[in-house]
Amino acid sequence: MSAAPDSKRRKLSAPEVAETSNGSAEQATVDIGVFIPIGNNGWLISTTSPQYMPSFELNKQIVQKAEGYGLDFALSMIKLRGFGGKSEFWDHNLESFTLMSAIAAVTSKIKLFASTAILTLPPPLVARMASTIDSIAPGRFGVNIVTGWQAAEYTQMGIWPGDSYFGYRYDYASEYVQVMKDLWTKGSSDFKGKHFTMTDCKLSPPPSGKIPIVAAGQSGRGMEFAANYADFDFIMGTGYNTPLAFADASERLKDAAAKAGRDCGAMVLFMVIADETDEAAEAKWKTYYEGMDLDALAWIGEMTSKDKNADQNSTAKTIIKKDLPPGSVNLNMGTLVGSYENVAGMLDEVATVGGMKGIMLVFDDFLEGLDVFGTKIQPLMKSRKGRA
Numbered sequence: 001m002s003a004a005p006d007s008k009r010r011k012l013s014a015p016e017v018a019e020t021s022n023g024s025a026e027q028a029t030v031d032i033g034v035f036i037p038i039g040n041n042g043w044l045i046s047t048t049s050p051q052y053m054p055s056f057e058l059n060k061q062i063v064q065k066a067e068g069y070g071l072d073f074a075l076s077m078i079k080l081r082g083f084g085g086k087s088e089f090w091d092h093n094l095e096s097f098t099l100m101s102a103i104a105a106v107t108s109k110i111k112l113f114a115s116t117a118i119l120t121l122p123p124p125l126v127a128r129m130a131s132t133i134d135s136i137a138p139g140r141f142g143v144n145i146v147t148g149w150q151a152a153e154y155t156q157m158g159i160w161p162g163d164s165y166f167g168y169r170y171d172y173a174s175e176y177v178q179v180m181k182d183l184w185t186k187g188s189s190d191f192k193g194k195h196f197t198m199t200d201c202k203l204s205p206p207p208s209g210k211i212p213i214v215a216a217g218q219s220g221r222g223m224e225f226a227a228n229y230a231d232f233d234f235i236m237g238t239g240y241n242t243p244l245a246f247a248d249a250s251e252r253l254k255d256a257a258a259k260a261g262r263d264c265g266a267m268v269l270f271m272v273i274a275d276e277t278d279e280a281a282e283a284k285w286k287t288y289y290e291g292m293d294l295d296a297l298a299w300i301g302e303m304t305s306k307d308k309n310a311d312q313n314s315t316a317k318t319i320i321k322k323d324l325p326p327g328s329v330n331l332n333m334g335t336l337v338g339s340y341e342n343v344a345g346m347l348d349e350v351a352t353v354g355g356m357k358g359i360m361l362v363f364d365d366f367l368e369g370l371d372v373f374g375t376k377i378q379p380l381m382k383s384r385k386g387r388a
Contacts, residue, residue, distance in 0.1 A: 033073035048291025069374030085296030237334020265357030351383035
């Protein structure tokens with residue numbers, strides 16, 4: 001296994017700046033949120049990373065800390081079956097909507113997104129669930145659309161439509177979202193499609209306002225869906241201390257949104273591992289990837305191989321790679337490792353990418369990581385000036 005690159009050698013480029021109306025130079029501010037650990041051990045597939053079980057109490061503390069530090073949103077995934085291995089990775093998961101409903105009642109400002117696995121719940125029910133949570137947290141709730149890439153999550157319940165679903169899942173998702181939007185905006189739906197048929201389907205009371213939609217498409221078809229139906233598209237950062245490496249994906253999304261004539265921007269995901277010095281942060285990262293759970297990764301490889309329609313930009317192709325480089329330990333998401341100052345600089349670089357609407361963060365240890373971010377990284381970020 002190759003060693004991680006040395007972040008000390010990475011020369012941070014100066015962040016781009018925008019010129020204000022009075023001629024002064026100022027970097028645009030950026031929304032930042034947290035991808036909360038609804039599954040055990042967060043996003044590190046390792047036996048040597050922090051080991052913990054998900055709970056309402058843990059996630060409540062995480063979101064309340066995020067809100068206290070001025071973060072803008074929190075998103076919870078939905079995962080119905082884990083990957084096993086010695087770490088039992090994601091074998092233990094909470095449910096997204098019920099968790100976020102409870103968190104909505106104990107927060108006051110932060111925006112909250114819950115995820116629907118669209119093969120499991122009909123769109124009128126999810127529309128009503130969203131409207132209910134909006135009544136708890138008016139104007140603060142949105143829905144993340146999960147089309148599904150791990151067949152085993154659904155075969156265990158007898159609801160997997162077959163591997164042909166990979167070829168039409170975004171058509172299915174398009175109809176799904178349209179039904180929800182009809183119900184939220186008009187209170188009724190008579191939608192007639194290939195996958196859903198509504199007959200005077202009703203929803204009342206309506207939400208207090210628009211319910212934003214998050215998608216997670218990185219393939220060409222996935223981005224087309226996001227551009228036409230979503231407000232944000234969840235994109236994974238890539239590489240080790242390469243904050244601008246996702247820019248091509250953001251540009252592809254911008255093009256898709258322009259073609260659709262809609263405003264849909266990237267919500268980019270990064271893991272942050274920070275410490276007082278680069279060396280201390282790199283030592284943590286090394287410990288984590290040296291404990292990589294190979295059995296869990298083998299399961300992921302088996303599941304992703306079932307999608308024969310996946311292009312090279314798809315999530316299935318991104319999260320597992322041949323020869324298991326160190327990044328495999330966190331699904332090959334973009335990873336920012338270094339001193340507080342260097343991580344702040346790299347996040348400022350992320351904020352300069354065109355078409356980017358928000359940065360979503362995960363941490364090796366969420367409670368400690370949020371305290372570090374809120375007190376030692378965020379105050380150094382030009383792109384969060386005045387936001388915390």
